[in-house]
Amino acid sequence: ILNVEQSPQSLHVQEGDSTNFTCSFPSSNFYALHWYRWETAKSPEALFVMTLNGDEKKKGRISATLNTKEGYSYLYIKGSQPEDSATYLCAPQGSARQLTFGSGTQLTVLP
Amino acid sequence: ETGVTQSPTHLIKTRGQQVTLRCSSQSGHNTVSWYQQALGQGPQFIFQYYREEENGRGNFPPRFSGLQFPNYSSELNVNALELDDSALYLCASSLAGSGDNEQFFGPGTRLTVL
Numbered sequence: 145i146l147n148v149e150q151s152p153q154s155l156h157v158q159e160g161d162s163t164n165f166t167c168s169f170p171s172s173n174f175y176a177l178h179w180y181r182w183e184t185a186k187s188p189e190a191l192f193v194m195t196l197n198g199d200e201k202k203k204g205r206i207s208a209t210l211n212t213k214e215g216y217s218y219l220y221i222k223g224s225q226p227e228d229s230a231t232y233l234c235a236p237q238g239s240a241r242q243l244t245f246g247s248g249t250q251l252t253v254l255p
Numbered sequence: 256e257t258g259v260t261q262s263p264t265h266l267i268k269t270r271g272q273q274v275t276l277r278c279s280s281q282s283g284h285n286t287v288s289w290y291q292q293a294l295g296q297g298p299q300f301i302f303q304y305y306r307e308e309e310n311g312r313g314n315f316p317p318r319f320s321g322l323q324f325p326n327y328s329s330e331l332n333v334n335a336l337e338l339d340d341s342a343l344y345l346c347a348s349s350l351a352g353s354g355d356n357e358q359f360f361g362p363g364t365r366l367t368v369l
Contacts, residue, residue: 148297176356187259188298188345188360233297241356242288242311245297 150234150246157224158254164220165249167234171215176237179208179219182248183230191219191232224253258282259348259361267367268336276331276364278346286310286351287329288358289321292343304329305351333366341368 149168157163169177179191192201197212205222221228231250235243258281268274280287286305290298300313304323318334327348333340343365347358 150297178358180360185362187362190357190359193357235297237356242300242303242313243298243358244300245290247295247297 148244148246150249152249154250156252161224162222163224164218165232167217167246169215169236171212173238174212175239177210177217178235180233181230182233226253226255229253259359261346261361261364265365269369270336272336273334276344278329278361280327280348281359284348284350285327286349287323288347289331290345298345336368338368
């Protein structure tokens with residue numbers, strides 16, 4: 145069972161601010177790292193799947209980096225908007241291919 | 256939306272009862288995973304089904320069981336319900352062998368056990 149830590153647990157930012165969250169996980173037995181965005185009353189939405197050390201992925205104003213050697217990933221949001229308010233979950237995937245989720249970072253963007 | 260559907264949306268049961276939750280996969284997907292999300296926690300992996308066989312299981316007791324059908328839809332069955340089984344149950348479909356194993360989630364079934 146992987147021990148996955150996400151920080152901070154919750155975050156309030158003003159519209160237009162940039163922000164970032166951290167996901168840390170055991171570096172052994174690593175296969176991939178998934179990021180999801182989960183808005184209230186909706187399904188979790190896949191943002192990124194990252195596999196290689198040093199990977200950087202970008203989707204609009206959201207980007208992510210991966211360090212598999214030290215076991216962490218950062219998610220960045222540039223110029224936060226109210227519609228970015230959601231819980232952001234990371235889930236490393238080991239050789240067994242199952243996802244182990246962190247508890248998430250709950251982001252609130254204030255207008 | 257992902258194309259993954261779950262039913263029912265909400266369910267209330269009493270302790271000791273049995274429950275069946277259903278999930279329809281996204282078209283073309285052959286693998287279904289089930290997760291339990293308790294309040295304040297991330298989703299926890301229950302088990303995965305691939306080609307109608309269980310293909311990995313998390314730390315859940317045998318009273319949690321599942322089925323996958325030839326059309327790749329799936330059921331989660333929980334026997335002898337306990338109060339702690341109250342949670343949101345999510346299913347996710349994926350295509351085995353697709354490389355990144357991206358999983359597409361349904362909206363979940365909220366189970367309350369009284």
